[in-house]
Amino acid sequence: MTGTWLRGLLRRRRGTLIATASGIAVAVALLASLGAFLATSKATMTQRAASGVIVDWQVQTAAGADTSAVLEATRRAEGVTSALPVQFATTDGLTATTGGTEQSTGAGVVLGLPADYRTVFPGEIRTLSGSPDGVLVAQQTASNLHVAPGDKVTVARAGLPPVTVTVVGVVDLPYADSLFQKVGAPPQSQPAAPPDNVLLMPATTFASTMGPLSVSRPDLVTTQVHVARTRTLPPDPAEAYISVTAAAHNLEATLAGAGLVGDNLAASLDGARKDSLYSQVLFVFLGLPGAILAGILTAAIAGAGAVRRRREQALLRTRGMSVRQVVRLAAVEALFVGVVGGLVGLAIAATIGRFAFGSTGFGASTSSALSWTVGAFVVGLLIAVIAVLVPTVRDFRESTVAGARARAHRERAPRWMRFGLDIMMLAGAALMFAITSQAGYSLVLAPEGVATISVSYWAFIGPALLWTGIALLAWRIAYLVLGRGRPLVARAIRPLTGNLSSTAAAGLSRQRTIVARAVVLVALAVSFAASTATFNATYKAQAEVDARLTNGADIAVTQSPGSSVGPEAATAIASVPGVIGVEPLQHRFAYVGADLQDLYGVRPATIAAATSLQDAYFQGGTAAELIGRLGAQPDAILVSDETVKDFQLAPGDLIRLRLQDGQTKKFITVPFHYAGIAKEFPTAPHDSFFVANADYIAKATASSAVGAFLVDTGGQDTAAVATALRDKLGAAARVTDIGQTRSAIGSSLTSVDLAGLTRVELGFALVLAAAAGGLVLALGLAERRRTFAIASVLGATGRQLRGLILSEALIVVAGGIIAGAVSGWLLSQMLVTVLTGVFDPPPEELSVPWPYLLTTVLVAALAIGAAALLAAQRSRRPAVEALRGL
């Protein structure tokens, strides 16, 4: 019997079965694709997090411990590929005499490095000028001492006479924070900044110069073992973090107090696992609505044949079949479409994963791949059960055979509508939004000192309530308009239906539940497409802003420290083909009290043309206003929020900064007046810095030296122009283009794989919009083929039939798109606000991808139009079966 029934379904109801299975396939494919997204993004995050670390572990030997034993034990530890000893000595100060003047620094650090250090840890030390072999001085120190390769530096030794060494090169220490960390100390006890005065020596030089200090003052000389570990890590950052941390703990246990492990790799992976939680957040916010929509769509598709199915089942019961037998037949149908749809969905997801993410797997590990595959498949089955089986069981519980055979009932507002569930949900959404959008709200919770991190799922409630509330409100409005607004509907569709408008409006009114549902489906699909696309576009725009903020412009030409190149060098840069404009940007260091901060000197009139200055970078006025103040008042200065708080500044307050004089090289006091707050500035660090008028600084310091030239290429061929600039300028300056910066800052999740997620989601959104519009309408119209056959027999012309069908399509399109646009806009606002954590810097406004949105609307409208015209075409000459059924 079951086989006969299934064969019959396949022969007679093939269209509905295929459509239902397709809906399930879309839901399963979307979920599994998101699994692939999560898998690849997590694996990429781990890879990027690991590749961003040069020295994986810094094993600090305990005072009095046997350094060579620690070194040997470390080398034997599992996963360690290389381990080298590095010595640290504290000096009371460095002194250099250049240009007839003597410069001295405060306390500093001298490092002793083994010969192969730079080979084992490439990138830890970057040569800016001079030779890499010999005594090297850090960039900041070189600036403080005014030394260049070839100059001599005297190193003070506590209790011992100073020694003088010759500097052969100036280096940059990109990982200074971790290099000079206090191993074993909690984050809050770590130094606020790495030391300003650093000298690096070959181990042999160190032994001869600082070695005696280790005898006289062993407390001032320590040894670390720097470790490179294997990069075969679990793909999930959280698992990788646990694996690396456990290995570090194991080593510490082996060393039995002789050494502490500074785990740089785990620290980096810790950030990545936070990002991986954000990817889960994005999955929930951006992916889940699509999967839910696909589920609802499937239920609607299956529901389109519900009347006929009810009648068939009622017939089976009148022929003596028991309820259990009928339910079993429905279960067979559900199982069939669920399994077929699920398998097709997994196949689609594997294909998408292959092309969009470069992975056919659905998880970062075997267990997660299995759980994603099984999970998505089970969701498919669940949708099938909810769409096909549940209505059957409900029918048996709630209706009689005669009732089941009926084709139209008097409309009654659904219970949720009478209780005002939609209004309650929207009020709830507003409340949740108000709570979650408060300043400082964080989605990913990573409490200090706690190993586990988690996502605050409370924030999801706001958008979820908004999404559902708007859908229900759209339903209510469509229901009301079609019911009480019948005359209005009749007038609206008159151009299509002519004198049939009242009859058509009456028909629409009596099936307003079905029409309202179609409107809601289109609205949900449009809303999903709009909010996802807007979020993604906004994210992309902000990622670009971030890249521009970091690099400063399309290309940044950064001068070597201590360089005295003036703004006139812009002419040479401007002569390179492809360069549209060049803006000099001064970069100095200034003391405010004992605090050393970066100072940027800008030309207020032209700075905005070369780089992107967003209002969000400033506080207390717009970008134009605050930069304008620098132009109007030459000694005006913009400072960081932190500085304002630290020094209790009020607008107009005098700030005295100590700047180095260009001629005397001595620090002089220069007065400024506080004019506003700068939170971000191109090329500036995230923490404290100053922005002031370049001319004023040049005059005050007798130097117009430029720190960097911001080069505008109009966004065209930046890589090629950057190469040309490198060729032209040689090693004198560092040239970075925005493309390099984009990939450099792309260590967090969203910039890694959001593009793949975007492609997948936007593709699915289009499919859902087309299906929600076209398929649901087509199936609904197919179910009413009989009605059109009757109308045709009664003398309806092709035009009249077309009018009847198109009027319904018009209402679905117009209602769906209007409700979808409103919902999409509100959701986008909410998503961007709630997900502020993934934006850096936060966006000023939403970026609306109009071409995509117009395409979505067009696709939905075309699908609906095509479905309507096809139905009209078919109803023009009623099918023989339709006539036979009369």
Added chain:
Amino acid sequence: MKPRPGATSLVTADSTSHAATSGTLVAMQDVALTYGSGPTAVVAVHGATCQVPIGARLAITGPSGSGKSTLLHLMAGLEHPTAGVVTWPALGEDPLGRPGLVGVVFQGPSLIPTLDIVENVALPLVLAGTTDEDAHELAMHALDTLEIDDLARKLPDELSGGQAQRVAIARAMATRPVLILADEPTGQLDRATGAHVIDVLLAAADLLGAAVVISTHDPAVSDRLTTRWRVRDGLLSTTELSTAHDTLGVPR
């Protein structure tokens, strides 16, 4: 069935005068209709030659599946013959192209479920271009004539089978047709209800002066009509004529 004041106005001068120009409403010449092709082809009707005169009271009888409904569909112009010619000398080229001239009553529920009864009855009038108000008035009139005006605001699914068929008859007569084709109109009704429906149908035809063709396999129905044709395996036989009735609607 109660003849009410104004009921006769349903019969228009236009339809009667048009019919009067020729004595034949439907003419078939060697008509055949075959569904499908090749070995699975089904010949529903073949070689049918007949004429339906004005004012006819005609029963097409035959067992189920013999081709009665197909013949009726051909007469209504709902299906096109695969061979032969169907013409409507008194009605013009295509009666479907001029809605209202032919009223059709089907065996099953043929009311549109989303329209109430008066809207269903008014539908053919609206489709024919009558204004909403006029169509509504005429529909109410037809319902009133058949004494079912109390059903006007009900939905089709709220009616019994007999009530639904009477509404279908009201809908067929609302356009004042000159030919009413009824395809097994009592097929899903019990005998008493079926007899009442036939009473209503014939009385309505009398009132309109319309010809009636009923396909049926029920002798109780066919005996109510003056002429009986027989269809068996798609072959139409028009020789079994009877003139026993001179009063319409009265059984022999």
